[in-house]
Amino acid sequence: MKLQASEVTSVLKKEIEGFQAETSSEQIGTVLQVGDGVARIYGLDHCMMSELIEFPGGVMGMALNLEEDNVGCVLLGDAASVKEGDTAKATGKIISVPTGDRLLGRVVDALGRPLDGKGPVGTTDEDLRPIEQTAPSVVERQPVCEPMMTGLKAIDAMIPIGRGQRELVIGDRQTGKTAIAIDAIINQKRTGGGDPKNPDQVLCVYVAVGQKQSTVVDVQRKLEEHGAMPYTIIVNASASEEAAMQFIAPYAGTAMAERYRDAGRHVLVIYDDLTKQAYAYRQVMLLLRRPPGREAYPGDVFNLHSRLLERSAKLADDAAKLNPKKYSAGGGSITSLPIIETQEGDVSAYIPTNVISITDGQIFLEANLFYAGVRPAVNVGISVSRVGGAAQTPAMKKVAGGLRINLAQYRELEAFAQFGSDLDKSTQETLNRGARLVELLKQGQYHPLRNADQIVQIFVGSSGLLDDLPVEQVRRFADEFTAYMWDTHAELMEKLERWDTKWSDELAAEVTAACETFRQSFAV
């Protein structure tokens, strides 16, 4: 087709007339320098922090360091295709990720793109949410008041976690940190039968940062095996991905969780782990030549974690009235279990101290305990949950009340007992009881326990009903006794499952009697 000159002119003329009406301006800049997954850009005068920057070929970057005449930016895609002299465009948007039910059961990257080969996620523009959000304000929150049960006796009995709480899981490598998180996710199946449509079902987001691909695949498989994937989203920024993806993944996962929190649902989010997220941030910031501070981390690394964990909260019941734009229903929550890896148990390093100071409690895992076969390897003496009793059912609270002190006395006497053999009777009793309690609190992976099961097991343990059992028989006894209880005392067990059931002398008498009966038939 050939155009006449006059036609060209008239087309051009129309373009010019229409130019103002239809074109809004955009911010552009020129790539000055690029390498190691970061770029410095000249121009982009009105660029915002965390703004999404677009490069030729559709590669995206995120503005991280705003200087007087240049913008430091991390590249989120194929960094090799960006060249010096390229034009970069500011998009005016903070990085957003898809959210909503379509993500449940999926494994996605830090930008919400599928990684599981199960096809498109299929969300729409309305499902996009910026990965950075302001945390709920003080008036939009309420104190934590409902339990978030992990199904692990050592935690639910002594370090109870509440919905909306931030409880740190901290320990050296290979001490069972991830195992606790996975069991907690699996245990959420009990809240709503594993059906995400059930409003009582706690939804879960597992954010994997800087892990081996195979580890995450294992996690996914385990969750699938235990029927936990239908209510879970996995966000994975593995060690082989760009540092930038690793450090935004926790924010992306949180945005996905907030979609539910803001609609009145309960969500459990795992960040596994924030140590690697901090490494990734440090790497990016060093490349952007941000002046390093303590342990070479940029000065705002505290903020990196505090602004993330602030978003875990229990919303006020009337949150939707207070802020109808943001919340469609009140009472929702995000509970988070951030994970931190320590080096040789050193919790006084920079990142551990930061995150300890931000969270509402800590579960300390110890390599010594782990190797001694005490698994989960929780050091009960120093682990705390600052929300405490408000996060336990009244029956659990009553039954588990003396457990912590009993164990503390046991540890103390155990140390003494090493020196001499002539122990008085009461000391011997405390030692006997303690050894059995320690045994009782051991728990294999992928077997989170119901509230009722935990209550009866802890009750028989702390009331001395197991004192005459050989220590090595304690776990088997506890398991079989619990099964027996469901067979013969289903009504009582159902009652203990309800959150409002109070412990009473009658209940205690009934469980004691049942235990003594069962004891007779139990073959040691």
Add this chain to the structure above:
Amino acid sequence: MSARPLSPAARRYGRALHAAAREAGALDQVRADVGLLQAVFADEAARSAVSDPRIAVDRRQAMIEKAFGELLHPLTRNTVRVLARRGRLEVLPEVPDAFLETDDRLAGRVHGVAESALPLDEATLSDLAASLGRRLDKQVVLEARQLPELIGGIRVTLGCERYDGSLRGRLERLERKLLDPSTL
């Protein structure tokens, strides 16, 4: 927009030269000098010759004085001398841009580029400049550039502001929408 940020040193010298020229009532002459220097230093060889640290500063200064001779206004010539005395001759190629930046700012003027797939005639260009000028409340000076890859329409760039009415821009926006992560 130039493709690189000006160095703070060039900015300082550019501003100072502008102020001195204003005071001396010599803005027009100095502007002409600056145009000349800009044209000369557009050549990479000229740029590296004045910046080459292996050549002694006074040799480089002599070279410049010889090249421009009496062509330059005394204020411009003095700028070269001051830079030479302070050992900062490598800043000189950037001084014209810095001077013009100040000149534009004080005059409320912005320079920009209008790119189009087909050549733009003078009248169209000045219409475009005038309409943008009204919108921004500034004097807009546009340089036309032909860029076939735009396919159709016009794209104007002023500093780091871009008004993209080109067909290519529209296609790119469409592409981005279609390639949205959530639909991948």
